[in-house]
Amino acid sequence: MTLTIGLTGGIASGKSTVTKMIRELGIPVIDADQVARDVVKVGEEAYTQIVATFGQDILQTNGEIDRAKLGAIVFHNEQERKKLNAIVHPAVRRRMMAEKEEYVQSGAKTIVLDIPLLFESELTHLIDKVIVVYVDDEVQLERLMKRNGFSKEEALARIRSQMPLREKVKKADAVINNNGTVEETKQQLLQILREWDAL
Ligand SMILES: CC(C)(COP(=O)(O)OP(=O)(O)OC[C@H]1O[C@@H](n2cnc3c(N)ncnc32)[C@H](O)[C@@H]1O)[C@@H](O)C(=O)NCCC(=O)NCCS
Numbered sequence: 473m474t475l476t477i478g479l480t481g482g483i484a485s486g487k488s489t490v491t492k493m494i495r496e497l498g499i500p501v502i503d504a505d506q507v508a509r510d511v512v513k514v515g516e517e518a519y520t521q522i523v524a525t526f527g528q529d530i531l532q533t534n535g536e537i538d539r540a541k542l543g544a545i546v547f548h549n550e551q552e553r554k555k556l557n558a559i560v561h562p563a564v565r566r567r568m569m570a571e572k573e574e575y576v577q578s579g580a581k582t583i584v585l586d587i588p589l590l591f592e593s594e595l596t597h598l599i600d601k602v603i604v605v606y607v608d609d610e611v612q613l614e615r616l617m618k619r620n621g622f623s624k625e626e627a628l629a630r631i632r633s634q635m636p637l638r639e640k641v642k643k644a645d646a647v648i649n650n651n652g653t654v655e656e657t658k659q660q661l662l663q664i665l666r667e668w669d670a671l
């Protein structure tokens with residue numbers, strides 16, 4: 473039996489930092505953000521639907537989607553974001569389920585699915601247990617502005633398009649508090665994985 477763990481949190485709460493540690497422990501990780509990039513590559517069905525919905529203006533000169541432009545649209549307009557989700561999420565769900573199945577068939581003891589919108593997109597049926605990577609509001613805002621070079625307004629628009637982190641904590645089987653150092657985060661991760669006999 474494979475244990476499938478969902479890892480979620482808010483934007484810039486530290487999911488990638490934690491998945492890097494998980495990979496280093498030899499546990500496979502499927503990254504929803506990466507899958508969401510793959511399914512909108514030129515020629516994919518979701519790509520065609522995005523261009524039909526948002527127009528040629530959201531493309532770069534080489535034909536690829538200009539993610540900054542599309543982000544500026546959808547994170548400032550809930551209706552447009554829902555349109556994009558309706559195109560991209562079914563394709564992400566299908567591909568993640570297929571990838572997960574491959575790991576299950578190969579006999580993996582544990583798999584981690586890193587899904588930022590795990591609760592928002594109702595993907596919890598894919599997983600057995602949920603870890604939420606939590607940070608305080610001020611820490612999240614500061615790290616997001618620093619990492620992406622966003623203004624406060626741009627960063628808040630993204631944060632507000634997601635379920636509040638506190639709500640996610642209530643739905644979690646385990647919580648990693650990532651306000652502290654990376655080492656402190658690693659110790660919390662190891663303790664959870666040991667408790668669940670996931671290593
Ligand atoms: C809007 C897009 C083009 C912006 O691309 P960009 O490269 O700037 O951001 P990236 O994809 O790396 O996402 C960064 C973070 O933003 C948050 N985020 C992304 N999409 C969404 C969304 N639709 N709603 C809320 N938060 C989102 C997540 O926390 C994610 O980790 C892109 O995020 C996208 O295509 N989103 C729709 C697909 C989606 O929901 N992806 C999230 C995982 S399924």
Ligand SMILES: Nc1ncnc2c1ncn2[C@@H]1O[C@H](COP(=O)(O)OP(=O)(O)OP(=O)(O)O)[C@@H](O)[C@H]1O
Pocket residue numbers: 481482483484485486487488489490505588615616619650651652653654657
């Ligand atoms: N414990 C920590 N101490 C200091 N900085 C940290 C810590 N954890 C993460 N960071 C930094 O905060 C930023 C956000 O972390 P990370 O990229 O892991 O978040 P994420 O949840 O994967 O984000 P996204 O949802 O956008 O993919 C990064 O620049 C990262 O280096």
